[in-house]
Amino acid sequence: MFGQLVAGKGELQITAEGDVAKVRAASASPELQSVVLVKQHEAWKIDLRQSVPAKVRQSLYEVYRRARRAERQAR
Secondary structure, three states, X not given: OHHHHHHOHXXXXXXXXXXXXXXXXXXOOOOXXXXXXXXXXXXXXXXXXXXXXXXXXXXXXXXXXXXXXXXXXXX
């Protein structure tokens, strides 16, 4: 996702409404989600919940849970 933005940095499409901006490469596949930025305290921050697809977030969370469980069992 972020790699697509870097690769297409010369052709970024940015839409902004208030304190939320969505960024995507014009050449990106329509299936890819935009990177969502939220303005907080005069700085733009990536909103990972809105930028990372739900299936990917769930998969990463499962990896995290397994690692934590293995860590606890190793103690």
